[in-house]
Amino acid sequence: MIRYLLARLLTFVPTFLGVTLISFAFIRVLPGDPIIVMAGERGLTEERYAELVTQFGFDKPLPVQFWTYLTGVLQGDLGVSYVTKRPVWDEFFALFPATLELSLCAILFAIAIGLPAGVIAAVNRGKLFDRALMSTALVGYSMPIFWWALLLIIVFSGNLGWTPVSGRMGLLYFFEPVTGFMLIDSVLSGQSGAFGSAVRHLILPTIVLGTIPLAVIARQTRSAMLEVLSEDYIRTARAKGLSPLRVNGLHALRNAMIPVVTVIGLSVGTLLAGAILTETIFSWPGIGKWMVDSIFRRDYPVVQGGLLLIASMVMVVNLTVDILYGFINPKIRARK
Amino acid sequence: MTFRTLMATAGILALIGAGASAQTLVYCSEGSPEGFDPALYTSGTTFDASSHPVYNRLVEFETGTTNVVPGLAESYEASEDGLEYTFHLRQGVRFHSVDGFTPTRDFNADDVIFSFERQRLADHPMHNASGGTWEYFDGMSMADLIASIEKVDDYTVKFVLNRPEAPFIANLAMDFASILSAEYADAMLAAGTPEMLNQKPVGTGPFRFVAYQKDAVIRYQRNADYWDAGKPKVENLVFAITPDASVRYQKLKAGECHVMPFPNPADIQAMKDDPGINVLEQEGLNVGYLAYNTTMAPFDNARVRKALNMAIDKQVIIDVVFQGSGEIAKNPIPPTMWSYNDAVEDDPYDPEAAKAMLEEEGVSGLNMKVWAMPVQRPYNPNARRMAELIQEDFAKIGVGVEIVTYEWGEYLSRSRELDRDGALLLGWTGDNGDPDNFLAVLLGCGGRGSSNRAQWCYEPFEDLIQMAKVTTDVAERTALYEEAQVVFKDQAPWATIAHSVVFMPVRPEVEGYKVHPLGGHIFTEVGLSQ
Numbered sequence: 001m002i003r004y005l006l007a008r009l010l011t012f013v014p015t016f017l018g019v020t021l022i023s024f025a026f027i028r029v030l031p032g033d034p035i036i037v038m039a040g041e042r043g044l045t046e047e048r049y050a051e052l053v054t055q056f057g058f059d060k061p062l063p064v065q066f067w068t069y070l071t072g073v074l075q076g077d078l079g080v081s082y083v084t085k086r087p088v089w090d091e092f093f094a095l096f097p098a099t100l101e102l103s104l105c106a107i108l109f110a111i112a113i114g115l116p117a118g119v120i121a122a123v124n125r126g127k128l129f130d131r132a133l134m135s136t137a138l139v140g141y142s143m144p145i146f147w148w149a150l151l152l153i154i155v156f157s158g159n160l161g162w163t164p165v166s167g168r169m170g171l172l173y174f175f176e177p178v179t180g181f182m183l184i185d186s187v188l189s190g191q192s193g194a195f196g197s198a199v200r201h202l203i204l205p206t207i208v209l210g211t212i213p214l215a216v217i218a219r220q221t222r223s224a225m226l227e228v229l230s231e232d233y234i235r236t237a238r239a240k241g242l243s244p245l246r247v248n249g250l251h252a253l254r255n256a257m258i259p260v261v262t263v264i265g266l267s268v269g270t271l272l273a274g275a276i277l278t279e280t281i282f283s284w285p286g287i288g289k290w291m292v293d294s295i296f297r298r299d300y301p302v303v304q305g306g307l308l309l310i311a312s313m314v315m316v317v318n319l320t321v322d323i324l325y326g327f328i329n330p331k332i333r334a335r336k
Numbered sequence: 337m338t339f340r341t342l343m344a345t346a347g348i349l350a351l352i353g354a355g356a357s358a359q360t361l362v363y364c365s366e367g368s369p370e371g372f373d374p375a376l377y378t379s380g381t382t383f384d385a386s387s388h389p390v391y392n393r394l395v396e397f398e399t400g401t402t403n404v405v406p407g408l409a410e411s412y413e414a415s416e417d418g419l420e421y422t423f424h425l426r427q428g429v430r431f432h433s434v435d436g437f438t439p440t441r442d443f444n445a446d447d448v449i450f451s452f453e454r455q456r457l458a459d460h461p462m463h464n465a466s467g468g469t470w471e472y473f474d475g476m477s478m479a480d481l482i483a484s485i486e487k488v489d490d491y492t493v494k495f496v497l498n499r500p501e502a503p504f505i506a507n508l509a510m511d512f513a514s515i516l517s518a519e520y521a522d523a524m525l526a527a528g529t530p531e532m533l534n535q536k537p538v539g540t541g542p543f544r545f546v547a548y549q550k551d552a553v554i555r556y557q558r559n560a561d562y563w564d565a566g567k568p569k570v571e572n573l574v575f576a577i578t579p580d581a582s583v584r585y586q587k588l589k590a591g592e593c594h595v596m597p598f599p600n601p602a603d604i605q606a607m608k609d610d611p612g613i614n615v616l617e618q619e620g621l622n623v624g625y626l627a628y629n630t631t632m633a634p635f636d637n638a639r640v641r642k643a644l645n646m647a648i649d650k651q652v653i654i655d656v657v658f659q660g661s662g663e664i665a666k667n668p669i670p671p672t673m674w675s676y677n678d679a680v681e682d683d684p685y686d687p688e689a690a691k692a693m694l695e696e697e698g699v700s701g702l703n704m705k706v707w708a709m710p711v712q713r714p715y716n717p718n719a720r721r722m723a724e725l726i727q728e729d730f731a732k733i734g735v736g737v738e739i740v741t742y743e744w745g746e747y748l749s750r751s752r753e754l755d756r757d758g759a760l761l762l763g764w765t766g767d768n769g770d771p772d773n774f775l776a777v778l779l780g781c782g783g784r785g786s787s788n789r790a791q792w793c794y795e796p797f798e799d800l801i802q803m804a805k806v807t808t809d810v811a812e813r814t815a816l817y818e819e820a821q822v823v824f825k826d827q828a829p830w831a832t833i834a835h836s837v838v839f840m841p842v843r844p845e846v847e848g849y850k851v852h853p854l855g856g857h858i859f860t861e862v863g864l865s866q
Contacts, residue, residue: 032745039471048474083370085466085534094550150582158586165587168552171362171574283578285551298745
């Protein structure tokens with residue numbers, strides 16, 4: 001297992017370098033000059049432009065710029081945002097917990113509902129519940145996030161007044177972030193009602209962000225279960241007189257989990273993409289919105305650094321998924 | 337916790353926690369400020385969060401107008417030749433205290449000198465401290481204009497200029513001219529954290545900065561020592577950052593904020609019908625235009641430009657693109673600005689005459705590009721749609737239009753080029769309420785290849801605006817600008833399209849909010865009724 005882990009970690013190096021290069025190239029391939037964007041409609045004189053070009057180092061050849069960037073990254077320096085003039089690290093870690101908290105809630109929500117729903121649908125294949133669930137899942141999967149979010153806000157916040165419209169915390173509560181996770185910080189703050197406020201603010205964004213992964217997980221669980229349920233050993237288990245719960249829950253589900261876990265792992269990418277829209281609508285101060293703003297402003301250091309950090313996270317999640325395979329299926333563990 | 341109990345708890349807590357206390361004014365702002373040092377940035381979002389609540393200037397724009405009134409300077413006098421301005425500073429003005437800094441002295445001349453010299457002098461220790469891009473200071477040519485800034489005594493400062501420039505005083509009321517604490521800067525520089533000036537602002541303004549969480553919330557507290565007695569009216573000011581306009585509307589309805597900027601034009605009617613929302617409105621200090629490239633044939637011919645202008649049905653544009661939140665523009669400056677020449681007659685909408693005029697000029701089978709901006713601006717809420725309407729209009733006089741668009745940065749950069757093809761849609765929002773800020777910046781010879789998108793340089797016009805720039809007498813300047821507008825209309829480097837109307841939805845308990853023509857959202861005089 002340790003050798004396997006080391007081997008996996010080694011593959012990180014070329015991937016990491018590749019991501020560094022791609023993120024560096026990506027933002028430069030996009031048309032649009034950060035200096036011009038900064039100046040906006042008013043424009044700026046040629047002398048001033050030349051001055052800023054030197055200041056930002058754009059006068060140096062691209063390979064030199066890349067080398068400067070890469071050596072910085074290897075020393076843990078992702079640069080300073082052109083716009084806010086703050087280090088990219090600081091900005092990322094101030095915003096990342098918000099995205100992580102929301103994503104975790106969304107994925108837990110998706111698993112908590114998607115997994116049992118998929119199992120029940122598979123067991124009741126072809127029946128009304130199965131059909132209804134699969135149609136709903138299709139709707140959920142194709143739902144435009146923007147529209148879905150606004151619909152929920154209008155109904156639950158606007159008309160019913162059950163949930164707040166947007167944000168992470170009621171404005172009456174005010175405390176400095178400690179962990180950056182509102183659910184934890186609100187408890188640490190000791191202010192009564194703060195935790196409840198954090199929970200209420202999480203409900204709608206969690207549902208919105210979790211909808212697509214929920215649909216995918218439900219469908220994937222169902223089809224994986226169906227495959228397993230037609231296996232001989234399931235028939236044997238049934239023939240032995242095991243309870244349906246034991247057959248479906250233990251024997252079938254465990255074997256169906258590999259593709260499901262893969263899908264959950266892959267959902268991380270979807271979550272980050274979904275987070276961009278969800279964060280914008282719910283005024284959620286996370287990295288999705290931060291990245292989009294930075295792309296529009298051509299804030300090179302932020303886009304490069306942000307992409308690199310996000311890609312690294314996705315790599316770590318994939319590694320975790322690989323390790324989980326081993327736990328779920330001992331055969332994989334033994335092969336290694 | 338089951339979902340049901342969760343929802344039940346949520347409902348109860350919503351009742352307890354809804355809205356904010358009466359002493360707290362909540363503003364649903366449209367975005368995060370880039371920083372808190374207004375001299376480093378050019379966006380209104382940043383100014384709303386920095387220069388308006390936290391800082392003062394030597395002179396200020398009176399909220400709701402473009403009139404310049406005393407600020408940190410109680411009075412000033414200009415020398416006969418217009419080269420020297422002496423400011424007499426207000427005494428007993430306190431700077432704010434923030435975490436890690438408590439001022440030991442009151443505001444004085446050193447703070448004024450510091451606030452300008454850091455932008456002006458490349459060898460000033462704070463010049464490069466925050467990545468030093470002083471866009472507005474440079475953009476308003478302050479570096480060339482100011483010869484020196486002298487401290488006469490602790491409460492008197494003299495600015496010496498290289499040339500007389502009438503808009504100078506209005507420039508000093510702009511955001512970049514905010515007065516920072518020299519003592520705070522020294523302390524931060526000594527501590528090795530000069531970037532704090534941009535992160536934890538210290539000013540003399542109506543509100544003290546308390547905390548900022550990026551993309552979430554900014555908190556301010558009333559400055560109890562504020563020099564303008566009786567202001568501000570509320571104890572706490574909170575910016576709840578809410579980028580989506582529909583969500584801002586929902587928050588306003590739900591009482592989660594009191595004031596919201598930039599409503600969707602489509603929502604305005606519903607807001608007006610809602611008894612729980614008051615919609616304030618004012619004409620914006622802006623203009624949306626179609627700029628021909630006057631250096632390229634056939635647009636180098638004023639009669640061709642004029643003919644094209646006559647083919648545009650502006651009323652349809654106002655109805656369709658602005659949905660009523662705009663008015664037809666005939667001059668390059670908005671009607672709320674002094675020296676606006678109301679005697680100028682707009683080109684009539686007359687496709688037949690336009691067609692005949694093109695024929696007279698020997699232009700037939702013309703195909704041109706119309707550039708449509710990819711972003712929404714008050715002066716042009718939907719450039720693509722506007723371009724399509726112009727395309728239809730021009731088709732009626734036999735002119736083919738290809739609509740082009742680029743990503744915003746690319747659009748700005750390509751549209752500056754001298755050999756740019758065709759005509760482009762763009763606009764401008766005033767900075768200082770001075771006509772020079774429109775006419776010289778957008779149409780003066782010096783702006784070619786940059787903010788003068790028509791690449792237009794016409795001597796009679798240029799002479800007028802240059803003369804107006806060095807004249808201090810307002811009546812004389814007014815006459816010069818009025819004449820310049822006549823020349824402009826005759827030469828038609830642009831089709832002037834629209835001035836927007838700014839809508840500001842507020843809750844009924846909000847008192848004393850004024851829509852500011854320069855675009856800022858200012859809460860110094862705003863109160864909340866119980």
